[in-house]
Amino acid sequence: MEITFYGGAQEVGRSCINVLSKTKQIMLDCGIKLGDPIEYPIIPKKDFKRIKYIVPTHTHLDHIGYLPHIIQRSKSAKIYATKPTRDLMQLLLSDYQRLQEKKEFSTKDVEKVLEKTQQVEYKEKIKSKGMFSFILYNSGHILGGAMVKVEDKCDLLYTGDLNLRETKITEGAQLGIKAKNLILESTYGGKTDKLPSLKIASQNLIESIKETLIAGGYVLIPTFAVGRGQNIMMVIESYMRSGALPKVPIYTDGMVNRANRIYRHNVIYAKEEIKMRILMSDEDPFKSPFYKIPQTRDRSDVLSEPCIILSTSGMLTGGPVLTYLQKLIEDPKNKLIIVGYQVDGSLGRKLIDGEKYVELGHGEDKKEYEVRMKVETVPFSGHSDHDELVKFTKSIKGLKKVFLMHGEPRKIDELAQDIQKHLKQVEIIIPKNEESFKID
Ligand SMILES: [Zn+2]
Ligand SMILES: [Zn+2]
CATH class of the missing domain: 3.60.15.10 (Ribonuclease Z/Hydroxyacylglutathione hydrolase-like)
Structure with a gap:
């Protein structure tokens, strides 16, 4: 061989x-x-x-x-x-x-x-x-x-x-x-490289989100469409349901939403607990009332009140996450939470490394922004x-x-x-x- x-x-x-x-x-x-x-x-x-x-x-x-x-x-x-x-x-x-x-x-x-x-x-x-x-x-x-x-x-x-x-x-x-x-x-x-358990990672994430929500800011979490996106939205949802987080909308944007549908359809491959929740109760973890989907092209509906936004792409190399970043980046009340691996050269990596100015937008809309929002890494691998x-x-x-x-x-x-x-x-x-x- x-x-x-x-x-x-x-x-x-x-x-x-x-x-x-x-x-x-x-x-x-x-x-x-x-x-x-x-x-x-x-x-x-x-x-x-x-x-x-x-x-x-x-x-x-x-x-x-x-x-x-x-x-x-x-x-x-x-x-x-x-x-x-x-x-x-x-x-x-x-x-x-x-x-x-x-x-x-x-x-x-x-x-x-x-x-x-x-x-x-x-x-x-x-x-x-x-x-x-x-x-x-x-x-x-x-x-x-x-x-x-x-x-x-x-x-x-x-x-x-x-x-x-x-x-x-x-x-x-x-x-x-x-x-x-x-x-x-x-x-x-x-x-x-030591990654925390699901429990510790979840607690760290929730603490980080809570701090920003209480201060009246927006939380933006760039995520891969498949895998991490579903995991994180369910963690946030379960803490919110238990009262440990202020009840604000959890917006999911980009491919995460289409991936969610496929996940729900293939729930038979998920762990026992998720299957049982769907089979034995009315409470479907994929269909919580806290989940919201943007209704406008410019996402103005999403940005009308403090909320949590999960959007692709995971390394900020494209996708709707950049639209949000453009609108949130210059306000120090807001927070960007990086949860996954960021490859060298990606915007995600640059922001973690403390870049002070970044260029965002397309064509005539393109301009330099000062990074004033908080950037935090919460490993959730x-x-x-x-x-x-x-x-x-x-x-x-x-x-x-x-x-x-x-x-x-x-x-x-x-x-x-x-x-x-x-x-x-x-x-x-x-x-x-x-x-x-x-x-x-
Ligand atoms: Zn992979
Ligand atoms: Zn891989």
């Missing part, structure tokens, strides 16, 4: 790994790296012919964004995914298609991706001629998120994005899987932290080799050192993009 990293090595973005033998193939993830410009996986021309089977682990664009490009070139390609992943893929790929400056693929290509996607369940063994057989396990990252275990003489487990902690909606990742080889994500693998990544690795049975990817180089190095300390017999490899490895 030979594995090649087309993308996602020593970086966060464009995860894409091809697994090949003389007679079998499977590709794990097929993402893009968002930024300016967008970066694609580096796939040699000759390799396209041998891409037939693809398994996306979950619906974030750094894991699925390149699928329409592949489908254009490999007509016989077949995709396998869980139902939430398939349903959410339509939303995210259509949005990506719409926002492309230079149209490299069409809505037809997005439709083709969906047509070619076969739904699979967790723990179901999938076999096909010419394909490595595989099994999906819950990765805990977002609804429908999966790890892939490729089965051969040498089992290979690929984590995709991994979260060991339960969230408001999903259970933590499956532990104790048997595999000789592991490809592990390292987003928060740095020595000092969909990923595992350093200790949990070590714990996960220790739980794998029969482990011989670990490949570390999906992280900044410094964090990957720190994680490698610590895993080695705990697991002396295991070989740790830090691959580069375009590198191939024979494993057995």
Whole structure:
């Protein structure tokens, strides 16, 4: 078995790994790296012919964004995914298609991706001629998120994005899987990366929101459409319902709303507590009276009274969150709460780093704004932290080799050192993009 990293090595973005033998193939993830410009996986021309089977682990664009490009070139390609992943893929790929400056693929290509996607369940063994057989396990990252275990003489487990902690909606990742080889994500693998539990993260978030609401300000939370958005709105809603937060509208804007509908539809994949609430009571956690949706194009209805706004995009690289930011940024009463990972170069990262002036708006409307609103970081991650990544690795049975990817180089190095300390017999490899490895 030979594995090649087309993308996602020593970086966060464009995860894409091809697994090949003389007679079998499977590709794990097929993402893009968002930024300016967008970066694609580096796939040699000759390799396209041998891409037939693809398994996306979950619906974030750094894991699925390149699928329409592949489908254009490999007509016989077949995709396998869980139902939430398939349903959410339509939303995210259509949005990506719409926002492309230079149209490299069409809505037809997005439709083709969906047509070619076969739904699979967790723990179901999938076999096909010419394909490595595989099994999906819950990765805990977002609804429908999966790890892939490729089965051969040498089992290979690929984590995709991994979260060991339960969230408001999903259970933590499956532990104790048997595999000789592991490809592990390292987003928060740095020595000092310690993420709080759901309870502590929720309390920190609520305290931060409360302070601003009491002072009469607006709270703006940029969020990914899928995963974090749903988790955070449910945390805020539950505290508000219990009386721990002033009762103000919780506005959700951008793709979060469409993703919510798909989440609600796929609630069978959520954790027991959410399913029971919907089945056994009238109280539907997706339909609280506190949730509001903007009714005007300029969002003036939203900004008529202090409130909480959750909007895409998560790194402030586009979407309605920028409309709100423009209106709220120069008032020190307001607060921007950053809850997720901000890639280098994104506006989100610049604001965390204390940039004093930023340019916002389009065309004639474009101008420089002074950052006077408060900017706070309250980690609320969909990923595992350093200790949990070590714990996960220790739980794998029969482990011989670990490949570390999906992280900044410094964090990957720190994680490698610590895993080695705990697991002396295991070989740790830090691959580069375009590198191939024979494993057995
Ligand atoms: Zn992800
Ligand atoms: Zn990712």
